[in-house]
Amino acid sequence: MDVQKIQKDFPVLKRQINGKPIIYLDSTATSLKPGAVIEAINGYYNFYTANVFRGIYTMSEEATAAYEGARAKVASFIHASPSEIIFTKNASESLNLLAYTVIPMVVKKNDTVVTTIMEHHSNFVPWQQLVPKYGGKMRVWDITKDFVLDEKKLSSLVDSTTKIVTLTAVSNVLGTIVPVKKLTAQIKKIAPQCLVFVDGAQAVPHMPVDVMDLGVDALAFSGHKMLGPTGIGVLWVKKQILETMPPFLFGGDMISEVHVEETKFNALPHKFEAGTPYIEGAIGLGAAVSYLEHIGMDAVRNHEKELVMYALGKLSSMSGVTIYGPPDPEIHGGVIAFRLDGIHPHDVAQVLDEENICIRVGYHCAMPLHEALGVGATCRASFYVYNTKSDVDALILGIKKVQKLFG
């Protein structure tokens, strides 16, 4: 993987602020965008601006082909069928769509839904808010002191009352890579009717994901964390389940017939895409998928693993640095959470910004996790295809500067 060549594909990396280059270590929040994605979006605006479906003219047919082409690319990227791919606004909307449509179908009084303590709020709050409305109860899966799901707890969490287990594939704070395939098999063995949903927002951009192989029932992810534009997300649901789900939003495109007294809904996946979709967003995401496939997802994962191994080595040898995440790079995705003794994360980020080092600080939309860790806020550095070991070196130097200033 030629990172120097990859960096040239990202126009924003040419920018300098105060005469210094940008060290972007916040791809877990959103990734940078390669020229190929920007050009794909511009192409829609410059050459074939038209609404999709039913337009009996060249530009509309081109727009439809590009939009559906993007769907096919996304489907093949995760080994799914295009009719199972629903375009949404982001992973949060995907998870809300699931929660709002599936909970009323499967959760009855005293049933249980399991989620984990390390979820992003988008895979925590919808369940926490909606499950009790149908008489169900939430169960929260804890982590061990090694920052991985406590697998010993599985047999006490999942039983015949459990209708849904929803969990992240990679923690957006700890970086923990969850063994989704293994856990799904165990869950389905205990409770064959239990549905397993996965928040793939931090997995799909960073490693090969094969929904058939995982054996799960649904997967949600965002386009903007995988080199695509903001405002486009994906929900994949296994066809047998998708066919039984009622529509989430009503409106144009999601219908096949509307009469004064009744409406018949459109075929999958259009039944779940009401209104004019984010056409250029989907096209941009399609270009992002092509870009990632060209690099190869195994190469992406290996690159990040190398960076994480390097960064963990450097950080763990420094005094006054506490790392929150598994020490083993094999189960640690490209994100590292840490704290500096006696220095508030907000101050760390502010001083690093002087060197254009972009990290994120705070709760990272995972307040329950921070409460469980017993810490207020954390610093988070994350890596992607355009990052190098010299970015890690810059971070380490920056941290030393912070420690000196506040020492």
Place this chain on the structure above:
Amino acid sequence: MDIYREIILEHYKHPHNFGHISHPNGSHTLYNSACGDKITMEIAIGKNGCVSDVRFSGEGCAISQASASMLTDLVLGKTKEEIMKLTSEDVFSLLQTELTASRVKCALLPLEVLQKAVQSTV
């Protein structure tokens, strides 16, 4: 680092009026969920109607902690009405530093908590 003037770092490392009051007349706690700040203010009002003691506690960045430290110094001996009249400009003139939009919230959280603590006194 212009934002971290020496006096701000000094207040952060050695905050004034940090801790608790055994029998406060009013107290309040607020969070800044964006960056993970938590500040509690406790206030005691003397017989003359003026602040006889004020203490803050919690976790926060240098800007919010320095702001709380300086602010508690400022309001000792002041009346409740005087505290309620304090504005963001008063806090900025205490800190005298360049604040980006994301740091303005940190700087102003202590004043918000203090005024809520004053309102909670009976």
